[in-house]
Amino acid sequence: MLSILLLTLSILLATFVLQINKQLNRHLEKNSKPFDMVIGAKGSPLQLVLSTILHIDNPTGNISLDEASRISKNPMIKEVIPLSFGDNYKGYKILGTSSQYLGKYGATCKEGRLNTKNFEAVFGSEAAKNLNISVGSAFVSSHGLLQNDIDVHDEKPFVVTGILAPTGTVVDHLIITNIESIWDVHEHEHKEHKEEHKEITALLLNFRNPIGALQLSRSINKDTSLQAALPKLEIDRLLKFLGIGFQTINGIALAILLVAGLSIFINLIKTVRERKHELALLRTYGATNFQLLKLVFYEALFLSLIGFILGWLLGRIGVLLFTTLASNAYKYHLEISIPDEKEFFILIIVLFTTILATILASYSLFKLNISKILADA
Template sequence: MIRLSLAYLKDRGLNTALNILLLALSVASLVILLLFSSQLENRFDKDSQGIDMVVGAKGSPLQLILSSVYHVDIPTGNVPLATVDLLRRQMGVAQAIPLALGDSFRSFRIVGTEPAYPALLGASLADGRMFERRMEAVIGADVATRTGAGLGQRFIGGHGMTGGEDGPKHEESPFIVVGRLQRTGTVIDRLILTKVESVWEVHGIEAPHAEDEAHASPAEVTAVLVRFGSPIAAVRLPGFVNRQTNLQAAVPAVEVSRLLALVGVGLDAVRAFAVLLMLTAGLSIFVALLTALKEREGDMAMLRVIGASRAAIIGQVASEGLILAASGAALGLALGHGVIALAAANIEQLRQLGLNALAFHPGEAAIVAAALIIGLIAALIPAFRVLKSDIADTLANAR
């Protein structure tokens, strides 16, 4: 019966190919949406672990989060170095980690910070040691892989965070790699970490020599990552920061939820279209099989005359629907993952967010199951219609 189904499908090859392609497009659309939304949400959660609040210059809170937590946007500005000390003195602050941004090397951002930052994201050294002095750098796993940089290698940062090789360079202040981090699957994989004083030095800014000099120093930081030490801090500190003249507080969980809500509206519309496309594919399979069975009523009647059971007839027709559905689902999975791979390879922002075509989501099994069910239902309806026909009348008409 399987061989007979394959022969029938081959006999109407163009119709078969179109049905498979229509179903594949719907499956691919759903797979792309599923992978994109799930990986984006997981990456946002992973990159912001342990960061309860970000303090930076006034502007867009979402821009502050994207630039300082996920490193995919331009910062809102700088804040005085005294901001770090101000936050550390507040009750309920467990950690306040400064970030100084502004330069990059081959599209990888150079981040002035403290050793507490990689520790916050669970990063550990693969080899070498953590930066201790000015102009020492520790590189993430992606940086090491794509640049080939090893311990002891020197490199020159460029002004700006777009990584343009033709832009101005800080040739008088080279960095030296003293450590490489283990891969974490977080944003830190694509960062170059150094002391905040290193960033000041390459820009000709003198670091304050004592804590009381920080208030009068021109030295600035881009943002401060804050981890709360008590629940009450989550209520009190954002309001306290926002009352300061030049500061704003942004909570990653809140801003990411807003972003995902905005993205989700568009994703829901595309998802609804993909489901409609899948139902259309099922209807197309139904019409194709119904038309084909009308043309093969004589064949079906002859099979019943020579002893084929009702179950065998139903199985033969159902197998056609399942073969179409399985082929469409398999092609759709391949297309979906292929599109994700192409997008990650050609769109820098998606690659930075860690979009991975090799990752599979459990929801893909549900999409495939839905495609198979649609194909089966589309086949069973015409199959039962054939069984209700009178064998004698069918054979007489066939003559």
């Protein structure tokens, strides 16, 4: 039982970390890949990327539409997508942007149509499912990015024109409208500056070549009041920090696996010693040393496979529990997938450890003094 428990724990940790690491990398790459640069207010570049691309942090602030427009006219820039947010509906972020944004993630309508007018909105698949929203429904936004019933814009209701098909990206958890709707919702807060001081949250840019991104990034950060962040660079930095934690947990899992292998080895030695009379009898009935070795190996293999299967199942249950937390906190779902090549590699290591433990523990089988053992019995 101790051998199975140790092996189960090591496999649980190893497979859980592998799945989290693999899916997190895929999720971050899939959501950040469509854009070369983010421009927003001064602050942390990582926070800027997390808030505008992954939508899991608060924005660094707003920027002037005029200043953003001047930058977007740079000839090195191929494509510009503005973002504006600051409101939510029952905890789901309402994002004001252009129609190009949905195209970047390959989002299409499963029901209804895309928004074309002010105060029309489309819901991501997860947002629509969790909020039980249907095409034609009306809703009002609340100020801020967290659910609240205090600062509600009752005078400016939105109409749902479409439900998006699942994309496996952040779009699934967003409510999309146009930027003009975001401005109109808040115009009572800035009536005297309605036209002169329009603001947005950020710009998402794509360049004609990679050199343009590096050159403009340095120029913006040095010569303007804005901040430019490169999503790939910031995501790589984030994964580097997270990777240290993943490596630590994998190291612990490996250490437990070695202890489990040692436990199996000790268990087999004990088995051979306690059953030497039985094994000696089998030899008298014609069993060969190799057949006795197979008996011991099958017992060790049974322990190893039970431990591996239990560890893999508990690892997947761990992923399922983690995805519940991730869905609530970050609006992201992990998938329960079949074993991948790395998990098969772990199985090979377990089997190799089992064979090695069997060979070492069964060395005494070849030294059985049958007549003495049976005489002592």
